[in-house]
Amino acid sequence: MEKVKSFFKKIIDYLKGNPIVVILTVVSLVVGLTVENFFSFNNFNNLASNTGVRFLIALGISGCLIIKGTDLSAGRIVGIAACITAVLVQRADYASKMYPQIPEMNMWLVLVIVLIIGSLIGLINGLIIAVLNVPPFIATLGTQTIVYGIALIFTNSQPVGGYQKVFSETLSAKLLPIGKYPGIPVYVLFAIVFGLIFAFLYKKTTYGKYMYAIGGNEIAAEVSGVNTKKSKILIFTLAGFMYAFAGYLLAAKSGGANAGLGQGYELEAIAGCTIGGVSTTGGIGTVSGILIGVLVFELLKVVLQFLGVNPYFNFIVQGLVIVTAVAIDIRKYVARK
Amino acid sequence: MQEYCLEMRGINKAFPGVQALDNAQISLKPGTVHALMGENGAGKSTLMKCMFGIYHMDSGEIIFEGEKIEIKNPAEALEMGIAMVHQELQPIPARTIGENIFLGRYPIKKLFGFIPVVDHDKMYADTEALLKKVRMDFDPRQMLGELSVSQMQSVEIAKAISANCKVMILDEPTSSLTHNEVEALFTIIEDLKESNVAIVYISHKMDEILRISDEVTIMRDGKYIGTWDAKDLTNDFIISKMVGRELTNLYPVKENVPGEVVFEVENFTSINPHSFRNVTFNLRKGEILGVAGLVGAQRTELMEGLFGIRSHTTGTIKYLGKEMTINRPKDAIDSGIAMLTEDRRHSGILGVLSVADNISIASLNQYLDYGIAINDKKIEALVQENIEKMDIRTPSSKTLIKSLSGGNQQKVLVGRWLANNPDVLILDEPTRGIDVGAKYEIYTIIADLAKQGKSIIMISSEMPELIGMADRIMVMCDGRVTGFIDGKDATQENIMELATKFE
Numbered sequence: 001m002e003k004v005k006s007f008f009k010k011i012i013d014y015l016k017g018n019p020i021v022v023i024l025t026v027v028s029l030v031v032g033l034t035v036e037n038f039f040s041f042n043n044f045n046n047l048a049s050n051t052g053v054r055f056l057i058a059l060g061i062s063g064c065l066i067i068k069g070t071d072l073s074a075g076r077i078v079g080i081a082a083c084i085t086a087v088l089v090q091r092a093d094y095a096s097k098m099y100p101q102i103p104e105m106n107m108w109l110v111l112v113i114v115l116i117i118g119s120l121i122g123l124i125n126g127l128i129i130a131v132l133n134v135p136p137f138i139a140t141l142g143t144q145t146i147v148y149g150i151a152l153i154f155t156n157s158q159p160v161g162g163y164q165k166v167f168s169e170t171l172s173a174k175l176l177p178i179g180k181y182p183g184i185p186v187y188v189l190f191a192i193v194f195g196l197i198f199a200f201l202y203k204k205t206t207y208g209k210y211m212y213a214i215g216g217n218e219i220a221a222e223v224s225g226v227n228t229k230k231s232k233i234l235i236f237t238l239a240g241f242m243y244a245f246a247g248y249l250l251a252a253k254s255g256g257a258n259a260g261l262g263q264g265y266e267l268e269a270i271a272g273c274t275i276g277g278v279s280t281t282g283g284i285g286t287v288s289g290i291l292i293g294v295l296v297f298e299l300l301k302v303v304l305q306f307l308g309v310n311p312y313f314n315f316i317v318q319g320l321v322i323v324t325a326v327a328i329d330i331r332k333y334v335a336r337k
Numbered sequence: 338m339q340e341y342c343l344e345m346r347g348i349n350k351a352f353p354g355v356q357a358l359d360n361a362q363i364s365l366k367p368g369t370v371h372a373l374m375g376e377n378g379a380g381k382s383t384l385m386k387c388m389f390g391i392y393h394m395d396s397g398e399i400i401f402e403g404e405k406i407e408i409k410n411p412a413e414a415l416e417m418g419i420a421m422v423h424q425e426l427q428p429i430p431a432r433t434i435g436e437n438i439f440l441g442r443y444p445i446k447k448l449f450g451f452i453p454v455v456d457h458d459k460m461y462a463d464t465e466a467l468l469k470k471v472r473m474d475f476d477p478r479q480m481l482g483e484l485s486v487s488q489m490q491s492v493e494i495a496k497a498i499s500a501n502c503k504v505m506i507l508d509e510p511t512s513s514l515t516h517n518e519v520e521a522l523f524t525i526i527e528d529l530k531e532s533n534v535a536i537v538y539i540s541h542k543m544d545e546i547l548r549i550s551d552e553v554t555i556m557r558d559g560k561y562i563g564t565w566d567a568k569d570l571t572n573d574f575i576i577s578k579m580v581g582r583e584l585t586n587l588y589p590v591k592e593n594v595p596g597e598v599v600f601e602v603e604n605f606t607s608i609n610p611h612s613f614r615n616v617t618f619n620l621r622k623g624e625i626l627g628v629a630g631l632v633g634a635q636r637t638e639l640m641e642g643l644f645g646i647r648s649h650t651t652g653t654i655k656y657l658g659k660e661m662t663i664n665r666p667k668d669a670i671d672s673g674i675a676m677l678t679e680d681r682r683h684s685g686i687l688g689v690l691s692v693a694d695n696i697s698i699a700s701l702n703q704y705l706d707y708g709i710a711i712n713d714k715k716i717e718a719l720v721q722e723n724i725e726k727m728d729i730r731t732p733s734s735k736t737l738i739k740s741l742s743g744g745n746q747q748k749v750l751v752g753r754w755l756a757n758n759p760d761v762l763i764l765d766e767p768t769r770g771i772d773v774g775a776k777y778e779i780y781t782i783i784a785d786l787a788k789q790g791k792s793i794i795m796i797s798s799e800m801p802e803l804i805g806m807a808d809r810i811m812v813m814c815d816g817r818v819t820g821f822i823d824g825k826d827a828t829q830e831n832i833m834e835l836a837t838k839f840e
Contacts, residue, residue, distance in 0.1 A: 200710070204710045204711050204713075205709055205710065205711060206701045206702065206705070206711065209694065209697075209698060209701055210698075210701075212687075212690055212694065213690065213694070213698050215689075216689045216690045217683075217685075217686065217687045219683060219684040220684050220685050220686060220687055221687065221698070222646075222665075222666060223644075223666050223678055223684050223685075224666070224670075224699040224753065225667045225670040225671075225699050226667075226698065279689070281689075282689070283687070283688075284689055
């Protein structure tokens with residue numbers, strides 16, 4: 001009984017601290033009840049898949065935010081990963097195959113290659129930040145531009161399509177269909193697996209503890225024997241890994257890729273993290289919070305779409321939500337005065 | 338003419354979980370120095386922040402020159418003539434002295450009769466006049482960052498004077514000043530009294546209070562305890578009112594017996610030519626070695642060098658006869674050295690993290706299952722053990738460290754290092770900014786550790802503390818070690834003599 005009580009108290013406290021989540025949930029419920037087809041399996045799966053992929057990016061970027069940094073290269077790394085994936089999984093007999101000299105590759109081998117490349121870019125980010133001491137904002141602004149350039153050259157700024165059938169089919173698979181429900185999209189499965197891995201990393205390992213410590217007070221962490229350079233390099237490398245994974249999935253989900261794919265995703269990911277309670281002043285943030293933040297942000301998009309809002313207005317609304325969320329977050333600290 | 342120029346009555350202020358002010362009050366007479374005393378967390382700073390408009394009180398009234406007023410923000414307070422020189426100065430180092438003084442109220446002139454621009458000539462001329470008032474001889478166009486902490490403080494006071502203030506709050510103004518700088522500050526305070534300013538003086542230093550103040554108000558746990566004429570007060574009386582009980586001993590009985598030499602430093606020299614050089618000393622097992630010196634003697638720098646926070650060029654460090662290479666804190670920690678740094682907020686506490694995280698951060702590697710997963714149960718056991726052993730007063734191990742008092746934060750940090758079971762502990766100003774009661778507890782912990790055979794290096798700027806605690810005192814001046822004094826023979830005089838032995 002006591003446990004149940006404290007569980008509900010926790011939920012109420014959480015909602016009190018995150019009014020934006022409450023508002024958006026209520027809005028979507030109202031929309032759902034008034035607009036037809038909102039509560040449909042199709043819409044649900046669509047939302048779940050989008051959230052799944054965005055969640056992976058947000059997980060990657062969350063570490064950078066928690067140590068008071070940022071990663072502006074996230075979207076472009078997603079983009080280049082998607083392009084490399086698309087090129088490597090092209091059918092051998094596809095008429096306009098981009099690199100005919102590359103043989104048809106096993107899709108899992110492609111995943112490994114893409115993950116290595118993403119991690120390497122992340123590693124470079126980490127090295128620039130930790131070893132050369134360039135502020136993360138500037139460092140990743142630089143790599144963002146470089147990565148985009150490479151992606152343009154690599155794809156000759158052409159869209160890439162013509163996947164092997166097995167690639168598209170495997171990743172569009174649905175699991176556990178029940179009755180009319182077609183099953184859970186495979187993207188969601190990946191999101192769950194990585195969500196659990198990150199929750200473990202953040203809560204139960206020195207990797208996570210050191211990350212929070214650096215965000216809380218980098219100098220104190222260093223003095224306590226934390227190898228802050230190593231931690232930062234690891235955080236950015238893992239971030240690159242996550243973006244690459246998201247890019248791989250996105251290539252499949254979009255049915256094709258081009259160098260522009262993923263543009264602005266870092267900002268969405270930062271927004272999701274912030275709405276979910278990752279503090280802009282460092283040292284604070286949980287995996288569950290990030291999931292809620294991303295979900296709320298994606299829900300907002302779907303709601304606007306269902307309301308038939310002019311897509312260009314969407315950007316304005318999303319921007320307002322971001323500012324409001326951060327303003328509320330900051331108020332928690334200002335209120336202590 | 339009213340007797341009081343400012344009165345605060347029945348002030349209440351609550352923070353989440355704490356009643357910071359509980360019916361607090363203070364009454365200031367013009368042209369006097371009013372000392373506000375109490376342990377850390379007694380509510381002194383909170384009360385002053387309410388007066389200065391940084392905090393908004395929940396209830397109570399402020400009467401200024403006979404009228405009830407409401408102060409919404411510091412700008413309004415300044416407007417009325419209430420100024421505050423902060424505990425932590427918040428200047429802009431990369432701008433000039435003049436710009437810092439007139440920040441937010443730059444004198445304006447009209448260019449061509451209509452374009453408003455900052456009147457730099459007037460600003461710098463005014464600044465020069467103000468600097469004279471605080472007896473400073475500086476170019477007002479000099480960058481503030483080039484000044485020492487005490488000089489910056491004088492600039493802050495000049496800023497307050499320029500606001501034509503009638504009430505000036507000085508929050509621990511001498512905590513980072515040398516003896517001569519304190520004297521200079523007192524001269525300025527005398528000048529202010531002459532011009533009928535009421536001064537609120539917050540400090541922990543008893544001798545200063547008794548010397549400079551006219552009246553003393555003591556607070557405890559957010560409550561008003563009383564106001565007395567300073568000339569009727571004694572040290573013991575003030576302390577007993579502050580802690581609410583009689584304090585018999587300032588220092589615990591020491592039972593440590595220094596043994597063989599375990600730690601040797603030879604010819605240790607900084608990479609910075611103005612910092613420590615040719616330092617040679619040794620440390621025995623179970624010994625408390627005090628390190629004395631004036632501000633600028635490079636004591637902290639030396640210790641941070643030994644701990645790998647700062648770089649050195651030459652010199653050797655030996656532990657148990659074996660030479661150690663120390664390039665970063667981790668090397669020192671792995672060799673069994675621990676260091677409690679001088680500035681808790683800057684390089685000690687992880688503010689937004691819990692007490693548990695703060696205690697365990699340096700020793701997480703000892704509590705891993707399968708080499709990866711942190712064992713929360715073992716960590717909790719470690720944390721509880723520390724909370725009990727050192728009597729850390731915290732609602733729970735999950736409480737954020739920043740909501741604890743200074744003394745309890747310090748105990749958490751000591752716990753952080755003890756978790757690593759170090760052989761050598763370097764404590765840099767372990768009792769700075771800590772109230773009297775908690776100081777005694779920290780001393781007890783130090784004495785206990787020495788008894789267990791830990792070797793302790795303790796830097797302190799409070800000479801009575803060094804004389805009371807150390808087995809041996811190493812004195813530094815201007816980067817050099819100028820001598821050692823046996824703890825039994827140490828006096829303030831012979832320490833000062835060595836501390837001022839400039840080349």
